[in-house]
Amino acid sequence: AQTVTQSQPEMSVQEAETVTLSCTYDTSESNYYLFWYKQPPSRQMILVIRQEAYKQQNATENRFSVNFQKAAKSFSLKISDSQLGDTAMYFCAFTRDDKIIFGKGTRLHILP
Amino acid sequence: GAVVSQHPSWVICKSGTSVKIECRSLDFQATTMFWYRQFPKQSLMLMATSNEGSKATYEQGVEKDKFLINHASLTLSTLTVTSAHPEDSSFYICSASTILAPSPYNEQFFGPGTRLTVL
Secondary structure: OOEEEOOOOEEEEEOOOOEEEOOEEEOOOOOOEEEEEEEOOOOOOEEEEEEEOOOOOOOEEOOEEEEEEOOOOEEEEEEOOOOHHHOEEEEEEEEEOOEEEEOOOEEEEEEO | OOOEEEEOOEEEEOOOOOEEEEEEEOOOOOOEEEEEEEOOOOOEEEEEEEEOOOOOEEOOOOOOOOEEEEEEEOOEEEEEEOOOOHHHOEEEEEEEEEEOOOOOOEEEEEOOOEEEEEO
16 A cells, blocks of 8 residues: 655744755655645645656755665655744645555644 | 635535535646545545546545536636535545646645535
């Protein structure tokens, strides 16, 4: 079975600090895409960052970056200079074909 | 661009009635639409995948006779919860998929969700 594991159900950090959310996944496929989605209190799903599995270079999007370790099937998200607006639920996910498989999520609180 | 809408945003209904939720891609044609269910403080669970003009493919454990999906056009998919019961109360999210060249990946864009409460 293809699964996504997020071992941190909840985290809190002070504003401006850096935080890392962990994620491991399991798939037998060699080519797939990995994602981090953000779900704020509005519950709108927002794509934070995407990584293509065949690319070794870690993806970055402004303050968001990933550490992709394909052999270890690990895909962590680092948020630098965290802001109050980063408070949300974060889901790690991967896709094969057209389906997206989500982890259970990490609830992140940014404290003022 | 790539906006997906859902209607209604919330609905309350009596047990035994049917409820229809619409999902529209506003500025693109969606090759595939997906329906998810999310319980409070839980993750998204894929219910079914639908392609325009064909029958939906349901995930294991999802009752196809209870959750009717119609994908009438490349911009509209509907989910009908038939004979709703309190245990069907949940947050339902749709997404629409399209190919964004030059990426080979079919990007999924999510709607804002519909909160269903069955009394």
